[in-house]
Amino acid sequence: MVLVVLPAALIALCCLLDPFLRGPEATFIISVSRLLTTSYCRVYHQLKVIPRNDHVPDSGPFILVANHTSGADAPLIGYLTNRWIHYLMAREYHETFGMHWFFNAMGAIPVNRDGNDLRATRSALRMLKEGKGIGLFPQGGIRTPEELEGEDAAKMGAALFALWSGAPLIPVYIKGAPAFDSILLGIICPSRSRLYVGEPLTFEDAGKRPSREKIEDASEKILEAIRLLKEEADPEND
Numbered sequence: 001m002v003l004v005v006l007p008a009a010l011i012a013l014c015c016l017l018d019p020f021l022r023g024p025e026a027t028f029i030i031s032v033s034r035l036l037t038t039s040y041c042r043v044y045h046q047l048k049v050i051p052r053n054d055h056v057p058d059s060g061p062f063i064l065v066a067n068h069t070s071g072a073d074a075p076l077i078g079y080l081t082n083r084w085i086h087y088l089m090a091r092e093y094h095e096t097f098g099m100h101w102f103f104n105a106m107g108a109i110p111v112n113r114d115g116n117d118l119r120a121t122r123s124a125l126r127m128l129k130e131g132k133g134i135g136l137f138p139q140g141g142i143r144t145p146e147e148l149e150g151e152d153a154a155k156m157g158a159a160l161f162a163l164w165s166g167a168p169l170i171p172v173y174i175k176g177a178p179a180f181d182s183i184l185l186g187i188i189c190p191s192r193s194r195l196y197v198g199e200p201l202t203f204e205d206a207g208k209r210p211s212r213e214k215i216e217d218a219s220e221k222i223l224e225a226i227r228l229l230k231e232e233a234d235p236e237n238d
Contacts, residue, residue: 029105030084041079045072045177045193049080050233055197056081061128061167062200065158067148067226068137070177071186076193077135077172085135086127088120088157093183111157113140121160128165136161138222142181148227159210159218166206171198171222173229196229 041047056062064085066077074087086107094103094110103110109127111120124134138158139148162169173196178189203218210218 033106034078034082037075037078041076041193045076045191047076047079047193047195049195049197051197055170055200056083056133057168058083060131061165062133063128063158063162063165063167063169064133064135064172065138065169065222065226066135066172066174067145067230068139068142069145069174069179070142071180071183072177072191072193073137073174073186074135075187076174076177076195080172080195080197081133083133085133086124088124088134088136090141091117109134121157124157124161125165128161128167134161138219138226142183142186144179145230148223148230156215156219158222159215162201162222163203163206163208163210163214163218166202168200168202169222170200171225171229172196173198173226173233175230175233194233196233198225198229201225 056064062083064077064080066073070076074085074089078085084107086109088109088111089103090113091110092113094100094108096103107127109120109123111117127134136158138155140155158169161167174193175196176191176193178186178191180186180189201222203214203221205214
């Protein structure tokens, strides 16, 4: 009986709240996901945004980038906006048996870990051209906060997308998310997480095919913006 009543009650609640949860491109399943994600972030992770976020544009393309310490990072970042974020994710996770349909429904973009994936690059640039938002983690995979300091800490995808599309790039530092190598453990463990959101970055000569030198320079600026947010977050004892 419970197995029937609870799902039915959840669906009814989602139907009632659906008009209030819709972003510019939300389908019903995305609205349901947003409801669950908001509850997950606010209750399970006691999430706070510092400062109060107003950096994600209400319309037009945008890029969200953040450090990556937990399997919970993507839903935590999604809390920043009612617009939908199309995440770039490792192809092996995207093609996980039983989850492939869900990631497709969420508009995730599968990408090869080596970064040499022309199809993923084209998909991300097409979404930006269509005025949508993408999210990615410049470090490529789950890393410790200390690994932000390495000279090769970031891959160059975020810089490439920002330079080629001209979209504003919003840096984010995630503090307090459950830090495990296991994605599942990161998702199921509660926390007291914080998002530190920086001013949007834009780059000169955006909208043109960038040189490798410009991509490397922009990549370092992006990483430095996240490092500055980390410095802001570390002294806080909350």
